Amino acid sequence: MAIPISQMWTVASYVLKQRMQGRRRYPLVLMLEPLFRCNLACAGCGKIQYPAHVLKQNMPPEECFRAVDECGAPMVSIPGGEPLMHPQIAEIVAGLVARKKYIYLCTNALLLKEKIHLFEPSKYLTFSVHVDGQKEHHDFSVCKEGGYEQAVEGIREAVRRGFRVTTNTTLFDGADPRSVRAFFDEMMALGVEGMMLSPGYAYDKAPNQDQWLGKDRTRGLFRLILSNRKREWVFNLSPLFLEYLMGLRDYACTPWGMPTYNLFGWQRPCYVLQDGYADSFRELMETTAWAEYGTESGNPKCANCMMHSGYEATAVNDTFGSWRGFVSTIRATFAKYPDPAALQELAAARVEQHPWELVQIGGGGARERIQ
Numbered sequence: 001m002a003i004p005i006s007q008m009w010t011v012a013s014y015v016l017k018q019r020m021q022g023r024r025r026y027p028l029v030l031m032l033e034p035l036f037r038c039n040l041a042c043a044g045c046g047k048i049q050y051p052a053h054v055l056k057q058n059m060p061p062e063e064c065f066r067a068v069d070e071c072g073a074p075m076v077s078i079p080g081g082e083p084l085m086h087p088q089i090a091e092i093v094a095g096l097v098a099r100k101k102y103i104y105l106c107t108n109a110l111l112l113k114e115k116i117h118l119f120e121p122s123k124y125l126t127f128s129v130h131v132d133g134q135k136e137h138h139d140f141s142v143c144k145e146g147g148y149e150q151a152v153e154g155i156r157e158a159v160r161r162g163f164r165v166t167t168n169t170t171l172f173d174g175a176d177p178r179s180v181r182a183f184f185d186e187m188m189a190l191g192v193e194g195m196m197l198s199p200g201y202a203y204d205k206a207p208n209q210d211q212w213l214g215k216d217r218t219r220g221l222f223r224l225i226l227s228n229r230k231r232e233w234v235f236n237l238s239p240l241f242l243e244y245l246m247g248l249r250d251y252a253c254t255p256w257g258m259p260t261y262n263l264f265g266w267q268r269p270c271y272v273l274q275d276g277y278a279d280s281f282r283e284l285m286e287t288t289a290w291a292e293y294g295t296e297s298g299n300p301k302c303a304n305c306m307m308h309s310g311y312e313a314t315a316v317n318d319t320f321g322s323w324r325g326f327v328s329t330i331r332a333t334f335a336k337y338p339d340p341a342a343l344q345e346l347a348a349a350r351v352e353q354h355p356w357e358l359v360q361i362g363g364g365g366a367r368e369r370i371q
Contacts (some may be wrong), residue, residue, distance in 0.1 A: 003193075003194070003236065004123055006123060007075075007102050007123070010074050010102065011028070011074055011075070011102075011316065012320055014028075014074045015028070015316065015317060015320040016320055019320070019321065025256045025285060025290070026256075027071050027072070027073040027256065027257060027258065027259050028073055028074075028075065028257045028258060028312075028313040028316060028317075029073055029075040029076070029077050029257070029258045029313070030067065030068060030071045030073045030075070030076045030077070030258075030259060030260075030261065031077050031079060031258050031259065031260040031261070031271050031309070032064060032067060032068065032076050032077065032078050032079075032260075032261055032262075033059075033078075033079055033080060033081065033260065033261070033262035033263070034058060034059035034064055034078065034080070034081075034083065034086050034089070034092060034262075034263075035055075035057065035058050035059065035080055035081045035082075035083070035085065035086050035263070036050050036054060036055055036057075036080060036081045036262070036263065037055045037056070037080070037081045037082065037085050038080060038081045038082040038085070038108075039082050039085060039108070039110055039111070040082070040108055040110070040142050040143065040144055040147070041143055042141060042142045042143060054263065055081075057263050058086050058087060058088070059086075059262075059263060060088070061088050061091045061092045061095055064092050064095070064096075065092075065095050065096075065099075067261040067266075067281070068096060068099065068101060069099070070280065070281045070282075071259060071261070071281050073101075073259075074101065074102060075101065075102045075103075075104070076096055076101045076102070076103050076104070077103075077104045077106060077128070077258070078092070078093075078103065078104065078105045078106060079106040079271075080106070082107060082108060082110070082111070083105055083106065083107060084105075084107050084111040084112065084115045085111065089105075089115075089118070090115075090118035090119060093105060093119060093125060096124070097122050097124045097125060100124060101124060102124055102126075103124055103125050103126065104126050104128040104166070105125065105126070105127055105128060106128045106130065106168060107127060107128070107129055107130065107154075108129070108130045108142065108147070108151065109127075109129045109130070109150060109151040109153075109154030109155065110147070110150050110151075110154070112127065112129070112154030112155075112157065112158060113153060113154055113157045116154075116157060116158060116161060116163075119163070121161060121162040121163045121164075123164070125163065125164065126163075126164040126165065126166055126193070127154075127155075127158050127163055127164070127165050127166075128165075128166050128167070128168045128196065129151055129154060129155055129158075129165060129166070129167050129168065129192075130142075130151070130167075130168050130169075131148070131151050131152075131155075131167045131168070131169060131183075131187065132169055132170055132171075133169065133171075133175065133179060133180060133183050134148070134179050134182060134183045134186065135148040135149070137175070137176075137179060137183075138151070141170075141172070152190065155167075155190050155191075155192060156190060156191075159190065159191040159192070164193050165191070165192050165193060166192055166193050166194050166195065166196060166236045167187050167192055167194075167195045167196065168196045168198075169183075169195065169196065169197050169198070170198050170199070170200050171197065171198070171199055171200065171221065171225075172199075172200040173200075173217065175221060177221065177224035177225045180225050181225060184230070184233045185230075185232075188232050188233060188234065193234070193236065194234045194235055194236030194237075195233070195234065195235050195236060196235070196236045196237055196308065197222075197235065197237065197242075197245070197308075198306075198307050198308040198309075199218040199221075199222075199245070199306050199307065214304045215295075215303075215304050215306060218245065218304075218306050219245070219246060219247030220247075222242075222245040222246045222247075223246045223247060226242060226245070226246055226337065227246075227337045227338065227339055228336075228337060228338070228339055229337065237308070237312065238312060238315035238316050238318075238319060238329070239329055239332035239333045239335075240315040240318055240319060240325070240328060240329055240332055241308070241311060241312050241314075241315035242332070243332050244306070244311055244315060245306060246337075251311050251314045251315065251318075252294055252295070252296050252314060253293065253294030253295060253296075253302065253305070253310040253311060253314065254310065254311070254313040254314040254317065255269045255270045255288075255290060255293045255294060255310055256269070256284075256285060256288070256290060257309075257310070257312070257313020257314065257316075257317075258270065258271060258309045258310075258312070258313055259281065259284060259285075261281075264277045265277035265278060265279055266278040266279070266280065266281055266283070266284040268284065268288050269288050269290065269292075269293045270293070270309055270310060271307075271309040272305070272307065272309065273293070273301055273302075294310070
């Protein structure tokens, strides 16, 4: 099982509580960026494009705790930059564990073996290791020869010490489905708890703008990767989000589902777009023009985005928003998808038989193709 029962119960209880209180918009995961500095210069990342004086800054633990308390989300993802380069990262993690937040510390694992003694295994702490595919592909993606071996060594050491470990993989245009499927086998053999997937997205600050997937290509790629999947593969994602990536359902973005707090404040509207900052979480939620974001808004910046940060929250809310969503999740968890050609024919046939039905989900929406 990719996610412990205690974590699933915490998230389910939180979502149901928000819905019972009539809250239309609420966060699911806080993206907490305590620094932008990194020890890699990946082609698909724009975080290290900031000037030197910004890259030298570290967010104090007290500010991290204040943002987490203000947001109230049950889960906290700590990306960067490279969080293990923060001189007080162990103190930050310990403070969040004390608050019983489920933490995903995102790392390229280059420093994991060196720093791992600073942490204690806990059900609240997961090392989410960035691995973008098999050795050749990963090293090319992160622009570092030997990066894959170092990531694998870090994963092995963390698993050996009893830590929760997941992987985080971003897929770009040109990804080989056969290689990605072989990569899943490699990660499962290492003993990781689950794998997270997301298509790359061409946000403005990313240096390489030629490697991004459009929506049609994303769906085609994920159909090839996830059809006839092995039972041994475990994903740290909502089964409904995986179906969304395959083109089996159409979701509206929930841009407030994973708000970002970083050195500049509360980032509008989401992790990848930068349309200004708010001074408080309340200001972010109440003054951001949410209708101007998401594919359905017509905003050209959002036209091809299918990222986890925008659509996973919609899928989770779909699961707990109705009995239909819950049953769909159970069905998707155990579904046996046919080969890609048959899958495409099945989806086309079902679309003709059942018109799309819009379902409001926490202020977002879902159109389910397979009824």
